[in-house]
Amino acid sequence: MSLQDHKNLNIVPFVSVDHMMKIVLEIGVEEALVGITEYLEEDFRRWKLFDKTPRVASHSHEGVIELMPTSDGDIYGFKYVNGHPKNTKDGLQTVTAFGVLSDVHTGYPVLLSEMTILTAFRTAATSALAAKYLAPKNSECMAIIGNGAQSEFQALAFKAILGIKKLRLYDIDPVATKKFVFNLESKGFEITVCDSAEQAVQGAQIVTTVTADKQCATILTDNMVGAGIHINAIGGDCPGKTELAAGILERSDVFVEFPAQTRIEGEIQQLDADHPITELWQVITGQAKGRTDPRQITLFDSVGFAVEDFSALRYIRDQLEATGQYQDLDMLADPDEPRDLFGMIMRAAPVH
Amino acid sequence: MSLQDHKNLNIVPFVSVDHMMKIVLEIGVEEALVGITEYLEEDFRRWKLFDKTPRVASHSHEGVIELMPTSDGDIYGFKYVNGHPKNTKDGLQTVTAFGVLSDVHTGYPVLLSEMTILTAFRTAATSALAAKYLAPKNSECMAIIGNGAQSEFQALAFKAILGIKKLRLYDIDPVATKKFVFNLESKGFEITVCDSAEQAVQGAQIVTTVTADKQCATILTDNMVGAGIHINAIGGDCPGKTELAAGILERSDVFVEFPAQTRIEGEIQQLDADHPITELWQVITGQAKGRTDPRQITLFDSVGFAVEDFSALRYIRDQLEATGQYQDLDMLADPDEPRDLFGMIMRAAPVH
Numbered sequence: 249m250s251l252q253d254h255k256n257l258n259i260v261p262f263v264s265v266d267h268m269m270k271i272v273l274e275i276g277v278e279e280a281l282v283g284i285t286e287y288l289e290e291d292f293r294r295w296k297l298f299d300k301t302p303r304v305a306s307h308s309h310e311g312v313i314e315l316m317p318t319s320d321g322d323i324y325g326f327k328y329v330n331g332h333p334k335n336t337k338d339g340l341q342t343v344t345a346f347g348v349l350s351d352v353h354t355g356y357p358v359l360l361s362e363m364t365i366l367t368a369f370r371t372a373a374t375s376a377l378a379a380k381y382l383a384p385k386n387s388e389c390m391a392i393i394g395n396g397a398q399s400e401f402q403a404l405a406f407k408a409i410l411g412i413k414k415l416r417l418y419d420i421d422p423v424a425t426k427k428f429v430f431n432l433e434s435k436g437f438e439i440t441v442c443d444s445a446e447q448a449v450q451g452a453q454i455v456t457t458v459t460a461d462k463q464c465a466t467i468l469t470d471n472m473v474g475a476g477i478h479i480n481a482i483g484g485d486c487p488g489k490t491e492l493a494a495g496i497l498e499r500s501d502v503f504v505e506f507p508a509q510t511r512i513e514g515e516i517q518q519l520d521a522d523h524p525i526t527e528l529w530q531v532i533t534g535q536a537k538g539r540t541d542p543r544q545i546t547l548f549d550s551v552g553f554a555v556e557d558f559s560a561l562r563y564i565r566d567q568l569e570a571t572g573q574y575q576d577l578d579m580l581a582d583p584d585e586p587r588d589l590f591g592m593i594m595r596a597a598p599v600h
Numbered sequence: 601m602s603l604q605d606h607k608n609l610n611i612v613p614f615v616s617v618d619h620m621m622k623i624v625l626e627i628g629v630e631e632a633l634v635g636i637t638e639y640l641e642e643d644f645r646r647w648k649l650f651d652k653t654p655r656v657a658s659h660s661h662e663g664v665i666e667l668m669p670t671s672d673g674d675i676y677g678f679k680y681v682n683g684h685p686k687n688t689k690d691g692l693q694t695v696t697a698f699g700v701l702s703d704v705h706t707g708y709p710v711l712l713s714e715m716t717i718l719t720a721f722r723t724a725a726t727s728a729l730a731a732k733y734l735a736p737k738n739s740e741c742m743a744i745i746g747n748g749a750q751s752e753f754q755a756l757a758f759k760a761i762l763g764i765k766k767l768r769l770y771d772i773d774p775v776a777t778k779k780f781v782f783n784l785e786s787k788g789f790e791i792t793v794c795d796s797a798e799q800a801v802q803g804a805q806i807v808t809t810v811t812a813d814k815q816c817a818t819i820l821t822d823n824m825v826g827a828g829i830h831i832n833a834i835g836g837d838c839p840g841k842t843e844l845a846a847g848i849l850e851r852s853d854v855f856v857e858f859p860a861q862t863r864i865e866g867e868i869q870q871l872d873a874d875h876p877i878t879e880l881w882q883v884i885t886g887q888a889k890g891r892t893d894p895r896q897i898t899l900f901d902s903v904g905f906a907v908e909d910f911s912a913l914r915y916i917r918d919q920l921e922a923t924g925q926y927q928d929l930d931m932l933a934d935p936d937e938p939r940d941l942f943g944m945i946m947r948a949a950p951v952h
Contacts, residue, residue, distance in 0.1 A: 257692065258617065262929065264929065264930040264931065265610070265930050265931065265932065265933045265934075266930050266948070268933075269944075269945050269948040270948070272945060273945065273948060273949050277945070299658050301656070304653065304656050304667065304669060306651050306669060306670075306671045306676055306704075308671070308673065308704045308705070310704070310705055310706075311706075311707050312707075313669075313671070313676050313702060313704070313707050315656065315667050315669055315678060317656060317658060317665075317667055318658075319658045319660070319665070321660065324658055324665050326667060326680075328678075328700065328702075328709070330702070330706075330707020330708070331707065332705075332706055332707045335706055335707070335938070336938045336939070338706075339938065340609065340706055340708070340934075340938065341932070341933065341934065341935075341938050341941075342938065344707060344708060344709075344932045344933065346709070346931055346932075348680065350665060350680075350682070352658075352660045352662070352665070353660070353662055353684075354662075354663075354682075354684055354687055354690075354692055355663050355664075355665050355682020355683065355684045355687070355696060356682070356692065356696060357680070357696075357698070362930075362931055362932070362933065364932060364933035364941070365933050365941065365945065368941055368942075395939075396939045397935075397938065397939045397940070397941040397942070398941075400942035401942065424939055427937070427939065427940055427943065430943075431940075431942050431943050431946065577614065577616065578616040578617050578618050578714075579616065579617065579698055579714055580617065580693070580696045580698075580714065580716060581617045581620075581693065581696065581714065581716035581717050582617075582692075582693065583693075583749075585779070586687070586688045586691065586692065586693050586694065586749065587688070587748045587749050587776055587779065588749070588779055588783075589693075589716070589717065589720055589749040589750075590720075590749070590752035590753065590783050591779065591782075591783050592621075593621050593624060593625065593629070593717065594783065596618070596621040596622070596625060597625050598625075
């Protein structure tokens, strides 16, 4: 954390959207995904020491605005994120986000960053990290159902972390699939465009569901899911929004990030509150088993948790010195004498 | 909200510390305090429609970091604020803060602002607003016990809103009082520097306690408080931090901002959880009585609440167009096609 030594503590480095694009392009998208996955794995290993709380949500008729805070005792972080499904038709993002890291010992913010792009990276990296522990060995083929804004990041994370070579794509809107193919056709995948979700899952060891519908939908029906696959369920991420038939959940071993949040927001909101689940950090630390049988169906019921944003922000912070991609914000008042806030303002007055 | 029309929704106006100083200097400190008090009064009048929750605190050995969100159904706001009493000895601010306003209908942030300075204004304006309804008629003299960073703002707010002309000052550190006198000696007050809190309260109709100690302290003992005064208690604002003897509380009519928070953080943490209190919004809307008797002791047990920050941010937002004191931040990713976040990043790559 070399920026810790930043001389003027009242100045906070800010990573804009443009800076974030330049950082990931300079590092390389796959390399950034690998880097973020490493930071995630480190933080999942020390999961127990984080101050964890379900996100603080403010719901409205049209969407939700959430704050997601956490702390490891040295660094505090939070993300602001909205979810407004109706935004797309107005040409706006469904999800926008920004985040902050602070020094727990002084309370001073030390980083402000855009997180619309960074959230896409951390979500894909978290999926790939879970699959590293849960997917069948030597998985080569992944189905991606839902080819929206998150889908390319998922594909590249699974390529970089698990060596996925073959993609089977389906979206109810062929335009979304076309965009995906255009974006990734030169990235070394063998891509098959499918006419249905049923066709997409055929032969895939990993099935990623990442649709954006806000209602309960059944993207995967029970008869579509055979033995020995890993399901990476991303889209079921708020109350009333699910993607999988309940029958699939009952045949699967379910792995989650933070049970208190997943019970409310994840696929398992369809199940009883005491349905057995395993926490991902337990698998990563070896305290619980991941995949134990090649015929087992594993399900990562991902809703996104504050610690993951914290890891991603830590990663970005550690890239600032090398890339120089940030600007200084005059964000914190810093009078010469801490008790003289009023005098500081008066001394800023122009001399006539 | 003319900035609502801001063409590029991905750009968020940012008010830096320097901008904030220029805004309040251009408007005038007392005029800004009056303006913020008007916005506060408007929001206290519609108190019931706000989405209210106690602040979300992350405690550490050295301090606390808090998020304070609220929403009126159209605008969402939150403040980030830390409290680190030990910071002063390292030459840092005990409290730093920044805040955000967002459009509830899109979830897009529409303002990012420093709030270290703005919090000082809103705290003083809230005190003055409460006193407008609770202090003895024609109060002219205020004692201020604790002459730190918040004290000058309190004095000017009470001058601007209530017509306070005489100040009686006391601080355990004479240097703090000296700073206060230096800062405000040309502002039209008759100032008396006192040797003790006991001396300071003599003849004052209003007593403001605004010390910064983190432990339970007794700034005012029971025998120092006579009939017919208004106590404006600012410093007791976190668990274990109080300023007044319990006996004073028992002889007073207690007025609070948000009971769920004040019971934990305010002076009344010393009393039973069912001790009768009145909410300030009820007095302002006429649903409850404020001062009913000239001999009554009224106590505003202030801890600060999210709605007050919301009001202050609204006020600042409405000053941006006229003052031009803000800068544009490239904070929200905005691809031409909402589902093509990945393509947006790729197209940002330099062409070789």
